[in-house]
Amino acid sequence: MTTATTGEEPMALALARLRTSGMRVTAQRMALLMAISESAGHLDADALRERAQRVTGSLSLQATYNVLRALTDAGLVRCTQISGHPARYEIERHDNHHHFVCRSCGAIRDVECTVGAAPCLETHLPAEYDIQEAAVTFWGLCPDCRAAAPAS
Ligand SMILES: [Zn+2]
């Protein structure tokens, strides 16, 4: 790419990411990858579809899931499954971060890896097991919900 202006930057970045991972560049992949990188993270497929549609025109939820899976499989996107919530997507930064989920409003925020390297937690599994990562979800109340909750 030639020198990109601010407006072109997310597009250039998405293009570079797709090319680096060896993926074929399609309008749907570009639109969803840009929607993910432009968001603050942790959007579900429906919200991402809505954003991507502004670029691609009508996009089915099934097509959205297919693209999100392809991007996840290629290591460009991180998919987080939190029980009781639809899967959330964010750009994969390989930083092994965890998530805090508010029980009341469902807000999700990143929690830095407590150790700095996967799998981050000590286990007592036999050495024959090759542990690669740990997914930790911290549950509680966010500051807003905590302030709104009646004092107990
Ligand atoms: Zn909350």
Ligand SMILES: [Zn+2]
């Ligand atoms: Zn996250």
